[in-house]
Amino acid sequence: MTVRTRFAPSPTGFLHIGGARTALYNWLYARHHGGTFILRVEDTDADRSTAESMQIILDGLKWLGLEWDEGPEVGGDYGPYFQSERNEVYDRYLAKLEASGHLYEDEGAIRFRVPDKIITVSDVVCGQVSTNLKEQGSRRYDAEAKQEVEANPDIVIRRPNGGYIFHFVNVVDDIEMAITHVIRGEDHLSNTPKHLALFEALGATPPVFAHIPLNLNPSGTKMSKRDQGALIHEYQEGGFLPAAVDNYMALLGWSTKDDQEIFSLEELRLRFDLPGVNSSNSKFDYDKCRWVNGEHLKHLPAADLFKHASPFLSRAGIDPGDARVPAALELARDRVQLLSEIPGVIATIFADSVAYDEASITKVQEKEELPVIISALTAGISAATDWSIDGIKAAIHEAAGQIGLKMGALMLPCRVAVMGSTSGADLVPVLVLLGKEEVIKRLKTFSEMPGLAG
């Protein structure tokens, strides 16, 4: 039997990190076992579902590289993949339950009579979990009154307006779409006995269940939209690489038994399996997520780096078409963690004028011989004939000798004069990129700054 997993989002908002991770685990599991990954849209709540939300979710999954084999846009043999288009299927299953006496009407709604017996969920991650729905559901907690009240344990599966309810359509579709493994958040563990009761009443074999631990925010409560790192589209905008986000999400609740932390999507696909999933919730760590991204950035092929960085360059006013960009990216890639940080490292190379950092100027001004250094530097650079890394180094070395200083003493002033700050990319390669004329021009501009000599 080939594995079939599904991600079943409800299009009522953004693609959230929790949902994305569920999608990732389902995708990985299916791909690892040579199975099929299905995207099914659970839009039975017409009032809350929107087309915009649907688009955001689709775009998010595509960005993460989680292509689906069946579902919206691609179709498949088990469609339609929007629950809002599957009413005749649900009607058929409803009739089946009706015929076997499992249903009754209650104020216009249809209820499914739950059995009065212990139902045991065999979960791959959580083990055996038993409950009696009849006992469990006969009382309900009233959050406002803060007390338990009598309740009807039988599950409403259809609204008076004819709309079907989650528990029912979820089970029907898992049967109809031949889903073999249900991998979902642990928040569904308590719902699973209800689903099992429905599978049984419908005479169907339930899929394998794997309830994965939840991702919490750093304060230990459920991630909300407002928490940093909660929304997938913000990763894209914030300068993360999709593979890095996949990598970090995979690590939240799953691990290999060795010490590897950095994985490509392909490596994850090869190595991911359910036994590696642990059962306790984890807190989201934005710093580590950034670190993972930085690691991916370091190993990205140059062409991919260019492709991913380009939008961020454009946004910062740097023309990605500039011939110096690829070299500049190489200078930036191993000192940033996010794509969005790249312009900050290299923008001055492409700028018409240098924006001087106040603190940096103060720092080099402390050297009394600053004017001497700058003029020696200017002279040395002007005299340079070999405009290469080695040639420039030799020129600076020579200039330092002229005024009885070490080369190191000239580097920081040179850096501030040319790039405006004491920190930034490796200086000599930057000078190469800038070109001799521009470097001399910047040294000159710097030396003429008012008050500098004082």
Place this chain on the structure above:
RNA sequence: GACCCGUUCGUCUAAGGGUUAGGACACCGCCCUUUCACGGCGGUAAUACGGGUUCGAAUCCCGUACGGGUCGCCA
């Protein structure tokens, strides 16, 4: 409140009866670098608590505490 799940450094995790409890992020220190970084090396830091079982428990059992989840005509 009832039920369910969980609990190893601050965080993510490894160790499925015998380890100086390992790794990673973050933090701190040192080294390297004729600039800035990268990098390398090292350090601080954990088995929630109490009872069992056992020659021996982070590991198995029970209880307590704490955390999370569920209790909709949302999904």
